[in-house]
Amino acid sequence: xxxxxxxxxxxxxxxxKSEFDTGSVEGQVALFTFRIxxxxxxxxxxxxxxxxxxxxxxxxxxxxxxxxYLQRKDINRYRELIKKLGLRK
Numbered sequence: 001x002x003x004x005x006x007x008x009x010x011x012x013x014x015x016x017k018s019e020f021d022t023g024s025v026e027g028q029v030a031l032f033t034f035r036i037x038x039x040x041x042x043x044x045x046x047x048x049x050x051x052x053x054x055x056x057x058x059x060x061x062x063x064x065x066x067x068x069y070l071q072r073k074d075i076n077r078y079r080e081l082i083k084k085l086g087l088r089k
Contacts, residue, residue, distance in 0.1 A: 003034065015084070025070045026081050032063040033085050 011034060013019040016027030039056040043049060067087075071078040082088050 002038070003031075007034075015081070025066050026077065029063055029066050029070070029081060030085060032059055032066070033087070035059055036063065 008031065009019045011030050012022055012024075012027045015030035016022070016024040021027060036056065036059050039052055039059070042052055043056065046052070067078065067082075070081065
């Protein structure tokens, strides 16, 4: 299942400031996390799909860059987002 418009607005409403705030770091990281989980589930079934594997690696890199930016700028927002998304066990 790929992301629908309703799911995208729901993610931005929950993690961003509003449903139209698509540029916030929290909203983008949450969207990347949703996409990463979907691609991971896809790759568990289709092990030889190397194009999807490459796009998964790129998404993880983008998310890591955004998280390191947020950690440098505001450590409290970073910690809250990590706890909310369940990352960094």
